Amino acid sequence: MKNSTSAKSHKPWLYIVFLISVISTWFWYMISHDSFGIFATRWPAALTMLFGSFIAGASPEGSAAIAYPVFTLLLKIPPDVTRNFAFAIQSIGMTSASLLILGLKIKVDWNYVKYVSIGGVFGLVLGTYYVAPLISPMQAKLFFVSLWLSFGIALWLQNKNSHREVFEGIQNLMKSDIFKLILFGFVGGIISSIFGTGINIFTFCLMTIYYQVSEKVATPSSVIIMTIETLLGVFIHTKVNHDFQPLAFELWLTCIPVVVFFAPLGAFVISKMRRESIAQILYSILIIQFIGAMWVIKPSILQFLICVVILLAGIGMFSYLAVISKRRMRQSRKQKMIYTQCTV
Numbered sequence: 001m002k003n004s005t006s007a008k009s010h011k012p013w014l015y016i017v018f019l020i021s022v023i024s025t026w027f028w029y030m031i032s033h034d035s036f037g038i039f040a041t042r043w044p045a046a047l048t049m050l051f052g053s054f055i056a057g058a059s060p061e062g063s064a065a066i067a068y069p070v071f072t073l074l075l076k077i078p079p080d081v082t083r084n085f086a087f088a089i090q091s092i093g094m095t096s097a098s099l100l101i102l103g104l105k106i107k108v109d110w111n112y113v114k115y116v117s118i119g120g121v122f123g124l125v126l127g128t129y130y131v132a133p134l135i136s137p138m139q140a141k142l143f144f145v146s147l148w149l150s151f152g153i154a155l156w157l158q159n160k161n162s163h164r165e166v167f168e169g170i171q172n173l174m175k176s177d178i179f180k181l182i183l184f185g186f187v188g189g190i191i192s193s194i195f196g197t198g199i200n201i202f203t204f205c206l207m208t209i210y211y212q213v214s215e216k217v218a219t220p221s222s223v224i225i226m227t228i229e230t231l232l233g234v235f236i237h238t239k240v241n242h243d244f245q246p247l248a249f250e251l252w253l254t255c256i257p258v259v260v261f262f263a264p265l266g267a268f269v270i271s272k273m274r275r276e277s278i279a280q281i282l283y284s285i286l287i288i289q290f291i292g293a294m295w296v297i298k299p300s301i302l303q304f305l306i307c308v309v310i311l312l313a314g315i316g317m318f319s320y321l322a323v324i325s326k327r328r329m330r331q332s333r334k335q336k337m338i339y340t341q342c343t344v
Contacts, residue, residue, distance in 0.1 A: 012103025012264075015096060019260055022092060026256050035253060042254040044075055049089060053259035056090065057097035057266025059282055060204035060222040061197070061289075063090055063259065068195050069141065069289075073296040077247070083132075084248040086196025087233035093259030094227040100264035101220045106271045108221040109169040109213060115178050116185035116203045117228045123189020123199070124229060128236055132193045138297055140194055145286075145293040146307040150314025151205045152286035158209060158322055159279050166214040166275065170207075171329070180206065185225075192229050200226040210321045212329070215278040219270055 030036055039046070045067075052066035067086055071077040077085075101108065158164055170177060184206045188199030200222035207218040238244045270278055299307065 010104050012100045014103050015099035015264055016103075018096060018099050022096075022256065022260050026253070030253070038250055038254055042251060045071070045251045046254050046258050048075075049093075049255040049258050050262055053089075053093040053255075053263040054266040055285060056093055056226075056259075057100075057223060057263040057268075058219070058270040059266075059278075059285055060201045060219055061282075061285055063093055063197070063263070066289075068197075069293055069296060071251075072138075077251075080243075081245050081248045081251075083194070083196040084237050084244050085251045087230050087237060088244070088248060088252045089255050089259055090196065090226065090230035091234045092256055093263035094223060094230055096260050097263040097267040098224045098227040100267050101223060101271075104268070104271065106220045106267070107168060107217050108224060109207070109217055110221075111170055111173055112181065112203070112207055112213070112218070112221045113224050113228075115181035116188070116199065116225050119182035119185025119187075120189035120192070120199045120225065120229050121232060123186040123191075124193050124232055125189075125236070126186075127190035127193025128233075128241075131190050135194055139303075141293060142297060142299060142303060142307055143310060144191065144195070144198070145290045146310040147314045148201060149286050149290040150311045151201075151209075151318050152283045153311075154315050154318030154322065155205075155208060155279060156283055157319070159276065164212075165329070166212050168214060168217050170211045170213065177211075180210075189229065192226075192233065196230070196233065197226065199229050205318060206321070209318050210325045210328075212325055214275050215282070216271075216273075216275045219278060220267060223267060 048067055048070045049063060052063035052070075055061055055066055056063035063086070067089070068079075068082055071082040071085070072079050181203070184203045185199060188202040191198030191202055203225065204218050204222045207213040207221070208215055270281075273281075294304075294307075
C-alpha cells in the first residue's frame with residue numbers, strides 16, 4: 001500500500017517548470033517580433049510534428065524519423081535544413097519527454113544511457129565533419145529504413161514466443177558489454193549526424209534483441225539518450241559550425257508549441273501500456289516508415305533490390321544477435337549455478 005501511494009505521489013515538476021519556461025519565452029518572442037504570420041506558410045511542419053513528436057516520446061524513433069522524409073520529399077526542404085531543424089526541435093520535444101520520464105520515475109536502464117551516450121558523443125562529432133558531407137541523404141534513407149524494418153521483423157519473430165524472457169535492465173554487465181554499448185553508441189552517433197536521429201533506434205535494437213531488455217524499459221531509456229545527442233547536435237550547428245539556417249529557425253518556432261506537449265504525452269501514454277503493445281506500435285511505425293519511403297522516393301529497380309538485400313541481411317544479423325543472446329544467458333546461468341554450489 002505504501003509503494004502504491006508513493007508511486008502516485010510522483011509529480012513531473014521538472015517538466016512543468018520547463019513547459020512554463022518554454023511557452024512563456026516562445027510567446028514573448030513571437031509577440032515582440034510579430035512572428036505569428038509564419039503559421040500561414042509553415043503550418044504543414046507543425047502538423048507533421050504533431051505526429052512526429054508523439055511518436056518520438058512513445059517509441060525509440062526520434063521525431064526526425066517522421067520529419068526527415070516528409071520535409072525533404074514532400075515539403076521540398078533541403079536535407080541539411082531538415083537535419084538542423086530535427087536537432088533543434090528535438091531539443092524541446094525530447095527534453096520535455098525526458099523530464100517527464102524522470103519526474104514520473106519511469107523505469108530506465110542507466111548503464112544503457114551512460115555508455116551509449118559516451119560513444120554517441122564521439123560518433124556525432126566524427127560523423128558531422130567526416131561522414132555526413134559524403135553521404136547522399138536519399139540513398140542513406142533507403143538503407144536505414146530497410147535496416148530498421150529488418151529489426152522490426154526480427155523483434156516480431158522473437159515476440160512470437162509468448163514465453164520470451166525479458167529483463168528490466170542489462171544482466172551481469174561486463175567489460176565486453178560496456179565496449180559493445182559504446183561501439184553501438186558510436187555508430188548510432190554517426191547515423192544521427194546524417195539525419196538528426198538514429199542512435200536511439202540503433203541501440204534499441206541491441207538492447208531488446210541481444211540483452212533482452214523489455215521494450216517498456218528500453219523505450220524511455222532511448223528517449224533520454226536521444227535527448228543528450230540532440231542537445232549536442234544543436235550546440236555543434238549553432239555555436240561551433242554556425243550553419244543553423246534561418247529557415248530551420250522559422251520551422252523551429254512554428255513547431256515548438258506542438259512538440260512541448262505531444263512528445264511528453266507520448267512518453268506518458270507508453271508508460272501505461274503493456275510491453276507487447278509497445279512492440280506492436282513499433283512494428284507499425286517501421287512498416288509505415290518503409291512503405292512511405294518507397295512511395296515517396298520511388299527507388300529504381302536496382303535500388304529496390306539493394307533494399308531487399310539489406311532487409312534480408314538485417315533479419316539475419318538481428319536473428320544471429322538473438323541466438324548469441326540465448327547462449328549468453330545460458331552461460332550466465334551456468335556460471336551462477338557453479339558459483340552457488342561453490343559457496344554452499
